[in-house]
Amino acid sequence: MRRMSYGQGEPQWDPWKPSSQQPQWGSQSNSPDWAALAEASEARNKRRRLLMIVGGALATVGIGAAVAVAVVSANGGTGPSNRPAGALPSTAKIPSESADAAPSFAPTSAPPPLNPMDFISSAKKDTAPISADTLFPGTQLTVGTNAYKKGPTASTTNCASAALRTLPAVLTRNGCTRLIRATYTKDGVAVTVGVALFDTTAKATKARQEADNKSIIASLSGQGVPEFCRTAVCRSTTNTYGRYAYFTLAGFTGGKDVTTKDAKVFQAGDDLAEFTFRQIRRRGEAQASAAANQ
16 A cells, blocks of 8 residues: 655644644544534534623513503503592591590599688688687697797687787677687797687678787786786787688787897797698698598
């Protein structure tokens, strides 16, 4: 057999040309054509990329169409979601928050609180027991930082007998029914406080208006308290609250005249007047409370 020279018979193999074939060296078996496989793989990749681009564009067009259809349906469609306003239930048929509101109840009127002043303005309602012990309880009275020792007490229905100068006529003229007195002392100062009872507020008020600077109660001595304010100058006060008129007479137990500079005498008289006012007010409050609880 004639030997073939290199380059004759079979075409020459060029490894850089995809169309050239590698010569078969001593064997009839076929080896893979690597260039052809690489070319085919590249071609498939190109087709795949092209399909993806085209498919993405078509999907975008589809979404845009769907959005456009949805917008048209919401704005001008005749589906159930676009019924005209007239088709909605009327206001009376639409539930509101008031449907769940708490149930209302008929208004009730509680009786007004009883006024304590009503009970101490007239003898017809002011029926609670009264005495020197109820008005002036205990053996000592403390007002602020001042402590006063309680001395003798007295109570009489003959009001004129416990008054001096112009006051007896005032009490009698306006129908005083009782006069209760008590004396307190502190550091050589004595104060007698007197509470006169009348049937009505009007009579007590008139008695206060008719009283003058000579209308004083009689000082009450005894139980270690010497006689005072019988000849010496003393300080007196007159006030009313409800059907009660109350008076104070304050001075020195040694008989000294009171002047405007004697602050402790004025303080003692004011303390006893304030305490008496509060005692009368408490009397009205107690009766009002008792009546309300019946």
